[in-house]
Amino acid sequence: MSVTIMPEAGGAHATLRRNFWRGVWRVMKRKPSRLVGVVIMAGFAFMGIAGPLLYPAQLPRDTDALYAPPSWQHPFGTDFEGTDVVALVVTGSQYVLLTAVITAVITVVLGTGIGLFSGFKRGRWDTVLMRVTDMKLTIPGLPLLLVLSTVWKFSAAFEMGLVLGLLGWGGVARAVRAQTLSLRERGFIEAARGLGLSTTHIVGRELLPSMAPYIAMNALIAVTGAVYAQVGLFFLGVLPFEASNWGVMLNTAVFGGGALTTTAALPYLMAPLLAILLLTLGIVLVVDAMDEIFNPRLREE
Amino acid sequence: MKQIARRLAGHLARGLAMILVVTTISFLIIRSIPGDPMAAKAQKLMEQGMSPEQADRAVAVLYGFLPSGGMWDQYVDYMTGLARLDLGQSLTVPGTGVSTVLLGAAQWTVLPVLAGTLLSFLLGVTMGVYAAIKRSGKLGDALAVSGSLLHGVPQYVLAMLLAAIFTTLIPILPAGGTADIMIEPGFNAPYIGSLIEHATLPVVTYALASYGGWILAMKSSVVTVLGDDFILAAELRGLKRSFIFRYVARNAILPLFTILALSIGLLFGGAIFIEKIFNYPGLGLLLIDSISGRDYALMGGAFLLITVAIIIANIAADLLYTVIDPRVRDGAESS
Numbered sequence: 001m002s003v004t005i006m007p008e009a010g011g012a013h014a015t016l017r018r019n020f021w022r023g024v025w026r027v028m029k030r031k032p033s034r035l036v037g038v039v040i041m042a043g044f045a046f047m048g049i050a051g052p053l054l055y056p057a058q059l060p061r062d063t064d065a066l067y068a069p070p071s072w073q074h075p076f077g078t079d080f081e082g083t084d085v086v087a088l089v090v091t092g093s094q095y096v097l098l099t100a101v102i103t104a105v106i107t108v109v110l111g112t113g114i115g116l117f118s119g120f121k122r123g124r125w126d127t128v129l130m131r132v133t134d135m136k137l138t139i140p141g142l143p144l145l146l147v148l149s150t151v152w153k154f155s156a157a158f159e160m161g162l163v164l165g166l167l168g169w170g171g172v173a174r175a176v177r178a179q180t181l182s183l184r185e186r187g188f189i190e191a192a193r194g195l196g197l198s199t200t201h202i203v204g205r206e207l208l209p210s211m212a213p214y215i216a217m218n219a220l221i222a223v224t225g226a227v228y229a230q231v232g233l234f235f236l237g238v239l240p241f242e243a244s245n246w247g248v249m250l251n252t253a254v255f256g257g258g259a260l261t262t263t264a265a266l267p268y269l270m271a272p273l274l275a276i277l278l279l280t281l282g283i284v285l286v287v288d289a290m291d292e293i294f295n296p297r298l299r300e301e
Numbered sequence: 302m303k304q305i306a307r308r309l310a311g312h313l314a315r316g317l318a319m320i321l322v323v324t325t326i327s328f329l330i331i332r333s334i335p336g337d338p339m340a341a342k343a344q345k346l347m348e349q350g351m352s353p354e355q356a357d358r359a360v361a362v363l364y365g366f367l368p369s370g371g372m373w374d375q376y377v378d379y380m381t382g383l384a385r386l387d388l389g390q391s392l393t394v395p396g397t398g399v400s401t402v403l404l405g406a407a408q409w410t411v412l413p414v415l416a417g418t419l420l421s422f423l424l425g426v427t428m429g430v431y432a433a434i435k436r437s438g439k440l441g442d443a444l445a446v447s448g449s450l451l452h453g454v455p456q457y458v459l460a461m462l463l464a465a466i467f468t469t470l471i472p473i474l475p476a477g478g479t480a481d482i483m484i485e486p487g488f489n490a491p492y493i494g495s496l497i498e499h500a501t502l503p504v505v506t507y508a509l510a511s512y513g514g515w516i517l518a519m520k521s522s523v524v525t526v527l528g529d530d531f532i533l534a535a536e537l538r539g540l541k542r543s544f545i546f547r548y549v550a551r552n553a554i555l556p557l558f559t560i561l562a563l564s565i566g567l568l569f570g571g572a573i574f575i576e577k578i579f580n581y582p583g584l585g586l587l588l589i590d591s592i593s594g595r596d597y598a599l600m601g602g603a604f605l606l607i608t609v610a611i612i613i614a615n616i617a618a619d620l621l622y623t624v625i626d627p628r629v630r631d632g633a634e635s636s
Contacts, residue, residue: 138319140611142570143588143604144326150592150600151330228455232574235457238592250461260464260578261476269465273458280453288449
């Protein structure tokens with residue numbers, strides 16, 4: 001009997017998926033700016049993966065042109081050693097984006113896990129976990145990172161991602177818990193429970209898929225948060241410089257080159273800033289589009 | 302009234318727990334700093350002719366606990382010191398208590414943060430109402446997008462852009478400090494003018510950093526209220542638009558007070574970047590300088606005071622909310 005049902009279910013699934021992609025396309029087409037967001041994000045992903053491969057391991061230095069002004073050869077000028085600033089931004093993106101992805105994965109896995117557990121189990125565990133989450137949310141993150149940097153120089157990409165992820169799951173956990181609490185009272189979950197389905201099935205097959213878009217958006221927001229935090233930490237100069245990255249560039253531009261007081265190093269400062277702004281813009285546009293795709297109430301028909 | 306007292310008690314308990322956590326973190330970090338600065342300091346004092354006990358006690362005055370001894374004893378020492386509001390001595394400003402240094406710096410953080418919050422609240426709420434009313438037009442779209450962008454951009458990017466524009470490209474504002482050092486401090490016009498001039502960029506940065514959040518929150522709040530039945534009823538009764546507007550604004554602004562605490566907390570954290578970039582001698586700059594100057598007692602104190610500021614902001618925002626919302630105030634929803 002299940003054999004006869006399966007193809008039908010599969011067929012319904014396929015139509016659903018086709019409708020979904022048609023919906024995505026409609027949302028994208030109505031506001032082309034959102035396509036721009038996707039393109040920007042794809043560009044950054046390419047830059048992070050392939051960027052360092054485009055340049056020699058030791059970036060060429062033009063010692064005759066320190067802090068050179070923008071030109072065709074160096075669109076954003078050169079730094080204090082005569083290295084092309086664009087090359088620095090491109091090669092530095094790998095560290096920045098890699099850490100951001102590690103942070104996002106840890107944030108989402110921990111946040112979703114704790115939020116689901118808390119919201120689904122309720123009771124004493126819920127109270128304890130939420131107290132901990134609230135406390136984590138109120139302790140100022142940046143000062144804590146700075147204080148931590150005196151005993152642990154966490155500038156390697158994996159360590160940085162780990163620290164930021166471990167500090168950052170609070171918001172996601174709270175949000176996922178709230179969603180779980182409201183979803184678990186809904187009819188389809190109650191039906192699944194009535195049918196005697198296992199908890200793993202209910203959580204994995206019923207709860208998670210309905211929250212997936214929401215979690216994906218949180219992951220993107222975690223990416224931006226991680227980029228800001230790590231660039232900021234390197235900018236403040238409390239961590240040893242691991243690899244070339246945007247925060248190191250900001251630090252040397254402002255405190256080495258005096259970019260805030262003279263115009264010579266200004267392009268060197270502006271390049272990583274523009275990279276951060278562009279990445280933010282891309283992510284904001286994509287999150288906006290996702291919001292509209294998955295939240296039918298927002299669709300302006 | 303009872304409601305308020307109970308909320309206040311809850312807040313205080315949570316605040317105390319937070320302070321306990323933060324000071325414990327500080328203690329553990331100071332104790333495990335690589336190179337053991339306390340033992341090194343004691344060693345140096347002994348070489349200068351102090352007896353071991355004298356050296357130990359001198360170091361304890363600096364850090365709040367004896368360098369030798371069990372960890373638990375050290376912890377109890379440190380905590381009792383803190384309970385007596387003795388935060389130790391500063392290394393970088395010799396002979397001065399950490400609390401004195403902290404209080405000197407706190408004014409340069411608290412006042413600009415509050416000014417920036419007030420400015421962005423007024424501006425963001427007004428623009429948010431506008432963005433909600435005109436939400437299908439071009440202007441509303443532009444306001445909402447500018448809000449999301451400003452909300453999304455990190456504070457140091459804003460600060461650096463403003464610094465680059467207004468101190469380097471069009472040098473009309475001073476690059477750092479709290480006032481012109483050539484002017485005699487005091488209650489006179491040139492000094493106050495200079496103070497304001499120097500505070501402009503930090504305050505504007507604080508304001509811009511939280512403005513985006515306000516505009517987005519107010520917009521969505523107004524849109525929700527506009528969909529309520531009582532607005533439709535008011536329209537059908539033919540009430541004047543200004544009347545309806547007052548209904549909308551009063552109801553829409555309430556949820557925003559819950560964000561107030563979050564926003565102030567964000568700004569206190571961001572003060573680290575803003576003060577570093579504008580060279581403004583507040584708590585944030587103090588925290589950074591104490592870390593690079595290896596002044597760990599001062600570091601622990603600055604971390605603690607930033608946390609306390611956030612706790613107080615939380616309590617104040619919640620009390621404000623309680624006073625403003627009649628439903629909470631009168632305890633009608635006693636849940």
